[in-house]
Amino acid sequence: MSSTGALILFVMALAVVIGLCLYAWRLRKEVGRREAYRRDEDSRALQNSLENLDYVASALVQQQVDITEGAWRCKVLLEIVDSSLAERPAFQAFSEHFNRTRHLNTHSARQQLTARERMQEDKERLAAEDDMREAVVAAAKAVLEWRAKGADVLH
Numbered sequence: 001m002s003s004t005g006a007l008i009l010f011v012m013a014l015a016v017v018i019g020l021c022l023y024a025w026r027l028r029k030e031v032g033r034r035e036a037y038r039r040d041e042d043s044r045a046l047q048n049s050l051e052n053l054d055y056v057a058s059a060l061v062q063q064q065v066d067i068t069e070g071a072w073r074c075k076v077l078l079e080i081v082d083s084s085l086a087e088r089p090a091f092q093a094f095s096e097h098f099n100r101t102r103h104l105n106t107h108s109a110r111q112q113l114t115a116r117e118r119m120q121e122d123k124e125r126l127a128a129e130d131d132m133r134e135a136v137v138a139a140a141k142a143v144l145e146w147r148a149k150g151a152d153v154l155h
Helices: 003-061 067-081 089-101 107-111 115-148
Strands: none
Touching: 003 067, 003 115, 067 089, 067 115, 089 115
16 A cells, blocks of 8 residues: 555544544533533422422412312422422321322212212311311421521421
8 A cells, every 4th residue: 555545544534533523522512411401400390399389388378278189289299399308297297198188089080989979088088188287287387487498408
């Protein structure tokens, strides 16, 4: 092989390597951009969950929402924010009420029940709400106090 041919092959190989390096650099930038986007989305989702938790807890304290619905929503939102939050002693009333009422039918399953079955479930739900009302409202107040300390206070 002539030296000219070897030089041409060397230049072509160098061009391929440089091209691959530029492509790898571009892919790395894209990965960084996507990671930043995901972090922003996670942050927005956390902030939305905290805001919704504020609204639901406030509605519970002001008796603008049923105890069952408010407790369920607070429990779910606390678990979205941090799965260990629902187990805090101050917030356990949400989980306790959820566990007492989770077997009750909702939405379309409730519509499938007979009037007698719906009335029986309503009695059971109202009895659980009467038993848990004070504890759930106290837990909602605890959530509002916890949130007043600042959004960064997770533990």
